[in-house]
Amino acid sequence: MEFEERLAALATKVQNQRDAIQTEEATKNAFVMPFISTILGYDVFNPLEVVPEFTADVGVKRGEKIDYAIMRDGEVQILIECKSSTGQLKIEHASQLFRYFGVTNARIAVLTNGEVYNFYTDLDAPNRMDEKPFLVLDLADIDETLVSELKKLTKDAFDLDSIISGAEELKYVGALKREIAGQFRDPSDEWVKFFTSRVYDGAFTQRVREQFSTLVAKASKQFLTEQVNDRLKTALGATALPVSSGPAAAEAIQSQPVAENDLDRDTEIETTLEELEGYQIVKAIACAEVKPHRVVHRDAKSYFAILLDDNNRKPIARLHFNGKKQKYLGLFDAEKVETRHPINALDDIYEHAESIRDAVRTYA
Template structure:
């Protein structure tokens, strides 16, 4: 009562009106087999939402069969809610009428919300369930859409973590690369995964309003290449640490610069990854070099930077703005503005 009824009230239903929120509502198959649902939300004296409540901390997956029975017994029920007061699961009959779906189309944990973690899809879903918005006749179609969306999201997540051959070849074709040999494909699959991670990093920065404007324009399609086997001096795929450094550098520059031109120039930062060295540059690798980065080993610092036009190497075990802000901003301004830019402090000496 102290956990579920406030949520029912939040949805806009009057928990003090037994003609709208009815406790212990009957959901009988017959006179012989009596059954009752903990709470039923009524519309025109007919139950449209069934709420089954369990003890706080109970394993809800073991109780879905009981909720499923209410769908079978009450033809007017279009949505079922299973909850322990903190975890809420919402079910519909999107495949067959009065046959509850196996998977919840919406779920959340009040602990997460109390800690400030509320996914947008959950917030939007709850809005659609509020009185005045909830449509019993269309909830099945809406649930189907959400379930398909969840499957899409799972598939995209899997592709980002480990792109399959079909997806990789499709992307290669869109950029003008065809007839890739099977033994060269794993390298391209890793490259697709790295591109996914970089895309996510950019979107996170934009979400935090650390970048401005629209997503950078996509590069022109690559010309078809005849030889796809990497040469000895060709760039290699970046490691997770190198991608972490690239994202951190863009993040710091977005925080440090106070000029619109410099802000827009952050979008033109790119990289080349060679065996043993990660090169970050502005626009062009040679003329726009910002720094070289090496990933340290067991005996040295984890992060090692050699900034352009600065003699001292910067080495540290912790990636922080305190260590790299001054030389980074200095060389970035110089590359963008074409002239040396003074900073408040000298470039730091090597730190460990």
């Protein structure tokens, strides 16, 4: 299994088991040890590679233990401190890492709750752990640009010099990306004022602040949507087509079980960009359970089908986008009976993510 596949598999495991993990010890056993083993490639049962409950006396602090120390050639290289997956990581949780970092040869320290991994080094002052991580790995939302950097920390490709040399750029680029993402989700007053001052000539009063807080958030979301659509158009070699909209129907509509021969192609079929965009969303959701290449689409006259393994006996969803007004997302139960759910926008598909994953799990 390739590195990216192992990482995706662990992310799925964390997602599926998160609610059942309630303690720090359970977090270590279920999530952190598999991370050290399957992702970083170290033998968690070999004390020459991984030392659990690592002890190093620190000044007046005697007998304190760090959860894991990863060894190379008899020297400590990476320190890992774990917290329960039920809580958010805070710098206050890293007090032991700060103390141990200065009295061992470790240049990398990790603070984790099993889902988020914060990697630290000593960019600001030698032998003193930085307060801000240079790399943040979130298994709930993996940043693909960080995968190559994570590989450098693995047993087979460990390259400390390369890690440290690139850590400063990673630290600030990552922090900037997280800050920008946060502003897109929930714009601060400074962010709102910054953009308002460039498009509005009047005084920045409380009324203007309230008005433009909504407008800036709306414009940000539309901008991101348009960027995604432009990428899809480029990838698909297609041109934009008008998107119709209409009021949502009051109730979902149930249809008959799937007919296994009703997906035959027809010369009058026209696949739209909107259908392909909807397919990409369903595929992204389904990939939490199966590899991407297994999720395929077939267009029919009256609907756009999304299937597992290109098998019409394994329907995942249907897109009913051919109507002039209302659009529907068709989902299937265990008996392959389809229920159509009204949607007003493609983003509404995400509201049915669990049903999509349930359909995939039924076949997989």
